[in-house]
Amino acid sequence: MKTILLIYKSNTGFTKKYVQWIQEELNCTTIELKDASISEVAKYDIVIFGGGIHANKINGMKFIKSNLGLFKSKHLIIFATGATPASAVEEVKRFEQENIPNESNIPFFYFPSGMNYEDMRINDKMIMNCLKFVLRVKKNKNSAEQGTMGAISNSYDNSKQILIKPLINYVRGLLA
Ligand SMILES: Cc1cc2nc3c(=O)[nH]c(=O)nc-3n(C[C@H](O)[C@H](O)[C@H](O)COP(=O)(O)O)c2cc1C
Known part of the structure; x- marks a missing residue:
């Protein structure tokens, strides 16, 4: 049985909300980025990382980028939450291009959220x-x-539980 770790960084709660929905579906271990260590990450087969978009950058990606060597031996999946609607496909594509390391083939998922002043x-x-x-x-x-x-x-909240389905299906495919 493959083990799953979900690491996240959430400043205003949107990413955390999506994390809780994902956790309910996958029943995975979940930790905040501030509590994540390489020795802990090394124990898992599948690692999911999620963070909010902050001026076009995914919060917390430094941890992923500085440990890419470790993630090569794992299934790494990244998701981001942002105020940009999912229908703004060009902008969402740009989030992927500007944040996901080139040629890494890391699957990227985007979940619209909102603003929480x-x-x-x-x-x-x-x-x-x-x-x-x-x-x-x-x-x-x-x-x-x-x-x-x-x-x-x-302030507004466009988060929807149903939107996590593609990520859940992708991870379930890895478990099959
Ligand atoms: C300072 C700041 C910058 C932001 N920049 C963007 C952005 O460039 N694109 C976007 O879609 N959303 C942007 N947002 C909205 C956040 O990405 C959105 O609220 C996100 O879900 C926050 O996640 P969190 O609450 O888990 O930290 C920004 C929010 C703040 C506060």
């Missing part, structure tokens, strides 16, 4: 307020800028 760290709140201000005062906003304004204006 209530649980946001103060420095992130400041970044978002600056961005809101810049967009508000900008004249002749293009459609992408208008979309971003709408996506960051308030």
Whole structure:
């Protein structure tokens, strides 16, 4: 029987929510990135890593990138959560291209989430307020800028449990 470890980094709770849904389905061991160690990771056959998108970068990817040698002998799966809707396929493709190491063939899954200003760290709140201000005062906003304004204006949650299905099916395929 293959063993599964799910490691995650979640600042405002969206990735954690998806992690809890994945954990319910796969019944896997789950740890926060801050508690993850190489010696622990080495014990598992399948490692799933998840983090929120932060200015186009997946939170916590440094841990994965600096230990790629170890992951070569494992099945590694990465997922990200972000405010970008899943229908923005070009942007989601860019998240994959800019975050997943080239030619690594690591499967990547993207789950739309939202914004959570209530649980946001103060420095992130400041970044978002600056961005809101810049967009508000900008004249002749293009459609992408208008979309971003709408996506960051308030707290909302577009997370849906059903969206984890492709990842679950992929991992179950590894177990078969
Ligand atoms: C400072 C900041 C930057 C963000 N940048 C992006 C981004 O570039 N693209 C995106 O789709 N979502 C972005 N988001 C939204 C987060 O990716 C989204 O809320 C994510 O699910 C957070 O995950 P977490 O709560 O698990 O940390 C950003 C949020 C914050 C606070």
